[in-house]
Amino acid sequence: MAKNITADVGKFGKVTGFEVSDVVEFRGIPFATIPARFRRGERITALSDGSHDATKYGPIPPQNPEDKGRTHEMWLFGEYVKTFWAVESQRTMSEKDCLNLNIVTPKDAIGSNKKLPVLVWIYGIPTCYGGLMSRRRICFREQFQIYV
């Protein structure tokens, strides 16, 4: 069993993830709410109940499972699309609760004030399907203060 680790993120709340060898994984942390369909999301600055169980993945945005069979995607990404859907299709979809993120940090960064580079992975085009397990992503790099 993986050992659970709770990070106190100040005003945001307490987030409980788990350790995998020398890193800690936090899954499905909500970062924004969706007030209504076709409205912009609103950033969350504090967890509604003050804590979050980040040991499980959150829901993914609604998408059409039929997209997995589209000819051009199969032709371009063949095996990738198949693998992706084998994993992703087992996960819950939610229009309102899909705005969640995963964080992985070195274990000794927890509770430390040292700044580390943060890689942010945003799954890329096509915009019709995707999810946090998606591998094809745009990558950029920025310096952030660590709060975990």
Place this chain on the structure above:
Amino acid sequence: MYNGVKTVQHSIEWGEPVITVSLNYRLNYFGFLASKELIKDNAAHGGGVGNYGTNLIN
């Protein structure tokens, strides 16, 4: 990225530790539908149309 665990483990091995963040956003019509009607509808709610994916209101 399947998930960030391998990336972070390697970064530690290289002596250049990083943190990874991966995030979900709305897709397809839920994320990117645009029309004149939606511009009007959104005007009273912080504006913005055609990208509900990653375009957040503070």
